[in-house]
Amino acid sequence: MNLEIVNSQTWKNQLKKSLFLSFLIFVLSACVILAFGFFIDKISFPLLSSLIVLPLVGSLLLIFINRNQEELIKMTALMVSLIEFILSLPLYLSFDKSTAQMQFREEYLWIPKWGIKYSLGVDGISAPFIILSSLLTILCILVSWREINKKIKEFYIAILVTHTAMIGVFMSLDTFLFYIFWEAMLIPMYLIVGVWGGPRRIYSAIKFFLYTFIGSLFMLVGIIFLFLYTGTSDMLKLMNNIYPYNMQIWLFLAFFVAFAVKVPMWPVHTWLPDAHTEAPTAGSVILAGILIKMGAYGFLRFNLPMFPDATIAFKPLMLILSVIAIIYGALICLVQSDLKRLIAYSSVSHMGFVTLGIFALNHQGIQGGLIQMINHGIVTGALFLCVGIIYQRTHTRQIADYGGVATVMPLYSAFFMLFTLASIGLPGTNGFIGEFLILYGAFKAQKIMGILGATALIIGAAYMLWLYQRVFFEKTSNYVLEHIRYYGDLNVREMVILIPLAILVIWIGFYPGTFLGIMDISVRELLIHINTLLGVAR
Amino acid sequence: MNIPQIPLQFDAIIPEIVLTAFTFLVLLLGVLRINKSFLLGLSVFFLVSTIPLIFIFEGKAFGEMFLNDSLAIYLKFTLIMGATLSMLMFSPYLKYRLIVMNESLALIMFATIGMMLLVSSRELISFFVSLEMMALSCYALVATRKYDHRANEAAIKYFMLGGLSTVIMLFGIALIYGSCKTTDFVYLVSCSAQNLELSLAGVGLFTVGLCFKIALVPLHMWAPDVYEGAPTPVTAFISTLPKVAVFGAFGRFLVEVYSLHYVYWSNFLIVLSLVTIVVGNLLALPQRNIKRMLAYSSIAHAGYVVMGLISGTSDALYSVVAYMFVYTIMNIGAFAVVVALNEENIENYRGIHKFHPVISFAMLVFMFSLTGVPPTAGFIAKFYVFKQAIEGGFTWLVVIAVLFTVVSAYYYLRVVMYMYMKEPIIAPSLIISRELIAGLFICVLGALILGILPVFLI
Numbered sequence: 001m002n003l004e005i006v007n008s009q010t011w012k013n014q015l016k017k018s019l020f021l022s023f024l025i026f027v028l029s030a031c032v033i034l035a036f037g038f039f040i041d042k043i044s045f046p047l048l049s050s051l052i053v054l055p056l057v058g059s060l061l062l063i064f065i066n067r068n069q070e071e072l073i074k075m076t077a078l079m080v081s082l083i084e085f086i087l088s089l090p091l092y093l094s095f096d097k098s099t100a101q102m103q104f105r106e107e108y109l110w111i112p113k114w115g116i117k118y119s120l121g122v123d124g125i126s127a128p129f130i131i132l133s134s135l136l137t138i139l140c141i142l143v144s145w146r147e148i149n150k151k152i153k154e155f156y157i158a159i160l161v162t163h164t165a166m167i168g169v170f171m172s173l174d175t176f177l178f179y180i181f182w183e184a185m186l187i188p189m190y191l192i193v194g195v196w197g198g199p200r201r202i203y204s205a206i207k208f209f210l211y212t213f214i215g216s217l218f219m220l221v222g223i224i225f226l227f228l229y230t231g232t233s234d235m236l237k238l239m240n241n242i243y244p245y246n247m248q249i250w251l252f253l254a255f256f257v258a259f260a261v262k263v264p265m266w267p268v269h270t271w272l273p274d275a276h277t278e279a280p281t282a283g284s285v286i287l288a289g290i291l292i293k294m295g296a297y298g299f300l301r302f303n304l305p306m307f308p309d310a311t312i313a314f315k316p317l318m319l320i321l322s323v324i325a326i327i328y329g330a331l332i333c334l335v336q337s338d339l340k341r342l343i344a345y346s347s348v349s350h351m352g353f354v355t356l357g358i359f360a361l362n363h364q365g366i367q368g369g370l371i372q373m374i375n376h377g378i379v380t381g382a383l384f385l386c387v388g389i390i391y392q393r394t395h396t397r398q399i400a401d402y403g404g405v406a407t408v409m410p411l412y413s414a415f416f417m418l419f420t421l422a423s424i425g426l427p428g429t430n431g432f433i434g435e436f437l438i439l440y441g442a443f444k445a446q447k448i449m450g451i452l453g454a455t456a457l458i459i460g461a462a463y464m465l466w467l468y469q470r471v472f473f474e475k476t477s478n479y480v481l482e483h484i485r486y487y488g489d490l491n492v493r494e495m496v497i498l499i500p501l502a503i504l505v506i507w508i509g510f511y512p513g514t515f516l517g518i519m520d521i522s523v524r525e526l527l528i529h530i531n532t533l534l535g536v537a538r
Numbered sequence: 539m540n541i542p543q544i545p546l547q548f549d550a551i552i553p554e555i556v557l558t559a560f561t562f563l564v565l566l567l568g569v570l571r572i573n574k575s576f577l578l579g580l581s582v583f584f585l586v587s588t589i590p591l592i593f594i595f596e597g598k599a600f601g602e603m604f605l606n607d608s609l610a611i612y613l614k615f616t617l618i619m620g621a622t623l624s625m626l627m628f629s630p631y632l633k634y635r636l637i638v639m640n641e642s643l644a645l646i647m648f649a650t651i652g653m654m655l656l657v658s659s660r661e662l663i664s665f666f667v668s669l670e671m672m673a674l675s676c677y678a679l680v681a682t683r684k685y686d687h688r689a690n691e692a693a694i695k696y697f698m699l700g701g702l703s704t705v706i707m708l709f710g711i712a713l714i715y716g717s718c719k720t721t722d723f724v725y726l727v728s729c730s731a732q733n734l735e736l737s738l739a740g741v742g743l744f745t746v747g748l749c750f751k752i753a754l755v756p757l758h759m760w761a762p763d764v765y766e767g768a769p770t771p772v773t774a775f776i777s778t779l780p781k782v783a784v785f786g787a788f789g790r791f792l793v794e795v796y797s798l799h800y801v802y803w804s805n806f807l808i809v810l811s812l813v814t815i816v817v818g819n820l821l822a823l824p825q826r827n828i829k830r831m832l833a834y835s836s837i838a839h840a841g842y843v844v845m846g847l848i849s850g851t852s853d854a855l856y857s858v859v860a861y862m863f864v865y866t867i868m869n870i871g872a873f874a875v876v877v878a879l880n881e882e883n884i885e886n887y888r889g890i891h892k893f894h895p896v897i898s899f900a901m902l903v904f905m906f907s908l909t910g911v912p913p914t915a916g917f918i919a920k921f922y923v924f925k926q927a928i929e930g931g932f933t934w935l936v937v938i939a940v941l942f943t944v945v946s947a948y949y950y951l952r953v954v955m956y957m958y959m960k961e962p963i964i965a966p967s968l969i970i971s972r973e974l975i976a977g978l979f980i981c982v983l984g985a986l987i988l989g990i991l992p993v994f995l996i
Contacts, residue, residue: 180912180913183917184911187902202960205955206955209951213944214944217943217944218940220921220940221924228929
């Protein structure tokens, strides 16, 4: 017992030292890159490519580090992700908010015979997710610091590779490239869930892989079909084409399968609770934070602009599916006995809001959907991080085992409360902004859908507050509390993880303009684009 | 019948002649008691040194009978690369298993010569002879371990069924000759309009014979048993390269010679490919033995390749060839891992990652590549084939193929799952050599790099 305390003391000292060191490097490189961030549009620097390549280089570095030097491996991964985050900041700082054109374009011929290009670019819809992804990756690495204790090297490599694939999806402007990133992400994610997950990890990993794979392959058929029909794989050119109505329906369905599995929409959501629950904390955060956003992003990039007629035709169905997901997800949350599973099902509900907003097909709805995607990434990511933090102390996820945690971890309880309120959508937190905009959009599109969606907010408040009550107040179970008391309240590392997210929650809650401003013109252009295509078709 | 005067011009066949000379040299040197690793290195060197010759001697030989054009060069390059890689895999068997070295090396080289000739032949008799040269060498290769009962059984099975298919094919050739009065591909093209039934029956039987060699359902029964029984490096060889050669030759035969009969054979191929994909993938699911699993997976892959052929354009032929190139790399690589681990039961792969991370990573790459997940080369190959099929208007077929790709993901990932996600019981003992590692390294690099930069393929 004493020895362990001493160990944890020295460990804490080491951590403080290394954190200080990393902070120093962070500040220095931040200064350099911030300065450079404002001038990035003046000089031609392949920013997006370097964002993609940097984590790969980092994982190559990790390969050559001896597997016994665990601290070094972790520090390297952390450094790489920090630099990546700083490097992604110019996407915000020198982003031109007055245009919906793709920015930071890079284009090289990749497969000359087919005219497939390595083409990257971001607009207001995709830029925030790249930054969010970079931020969450840092937090994932930090939270895994002590949680992951086998195959450490492979774990951090997998995290970095997943990050590359995810941001690649948001950047690519070529369907072929998009598909490669989309699928490449499956491999490390499959390993993260399957190797480092909980007791039922293998089942969940395979389920996750097969569900997503089957959806993506339908998308592949759609991509090939589009490619052969138009002779190009450039997404921007594909958007300006007009396709026959029948073809639009089929292609819409092909892409819909892939994106709906990823979002996940009801009734193909069943992989999500398993994968989220069994994944290690970092895996859950990546899954909830970024990965499932790729589905909704796909709707905005492919289905809406390319197949507007089919979108109009399927709009009622999509709205109904979204509302079912919202209410069904929320109701299921009420009966969950597992912390992580509850949050996972709340994801189904929240992502239902996102698709509701997107398929409301008006400015408020889509913008709300986008901001809700970011919110969900922050809040659900934070909740999973919180669960991970307490799981490390108690090694149980059963709600029934907890009770009275607030008495021993007051700081932690405060953070959890903030994220709970954000998840419910209390005014002043970011959740409110997203849900308000979505419901506003939904009311404009279909009153009944708006009303049904709004009812789920009540259920949402019920399950989250009830969860909070059961875990943090109520009965005091001594056994678990002993464990927690032994480890104490949040340590520095955990504070570092939660503080940025807490700041973001309140920031977006009071000043959503930071993000809405970026998105605004892109969303408007998207709607104008859809309407012109519809007009031409008639 | 007058025999046309053929100008004796054999530049294009020089690589084959040189390789034959090398092979005899290897046989002779093997009689002397020289170091076996040296002999292996020498054979590898011989094979590799033939590659530039293939590129140099592009052209025709013996009139129209032998053609070494860009497609043939591509196929021959694939063949020699594959033969070299499977030869490298023989090296652990030098040390640990009883195997007659110089003869098995020579047999591999003979089979390679047969396949190279097969790819180039533009005439039915030389086609048949080179096919037999390949097949006989393969039968003998399976039985290289004299005292291994399983291998002997496999060899007998392979030989009997292979012989049967040969007979069927020969009958087909006879019918074609009967209807067209020629065996030369150049004249077959022009004559194919007359005597339609007879020549169609001939082509049908000929095709059946070839389908036997590439193990398409329902002519696949021999494959799992033979692949399981043969020594693993031999399995890698016979499950890959004969298919490359036969697919190349077969595709050219159908697409270039019988393009007028497209309507007939394309329907035939649709059924074949559909049945092969479905049966191959479903039967691979319950397999516990990795060699059997890979055997069924190779059957399924043959189905995908046939699907690429259906559209019947020259681009379709390229998609087939590219698929076979990638398939060679990933399949031989997967077998190389099996050789190294010296273990056939998938369940005994538990937790191997803990002891041998590099080998497990290699297997991971091959398994994902065989599934067709980007960024591995397997994806590019599948993409190309699917693209061809959709271009030919067979979207429904691609949708079915895609569904069964998901099925295939299950059994390929099971291997990864055992290696990475289960806890180990016993530490496996590797049998490994420098040559094997080199071969494995080439395969992994190939599977990864071609997936990102498909330079050769497209």
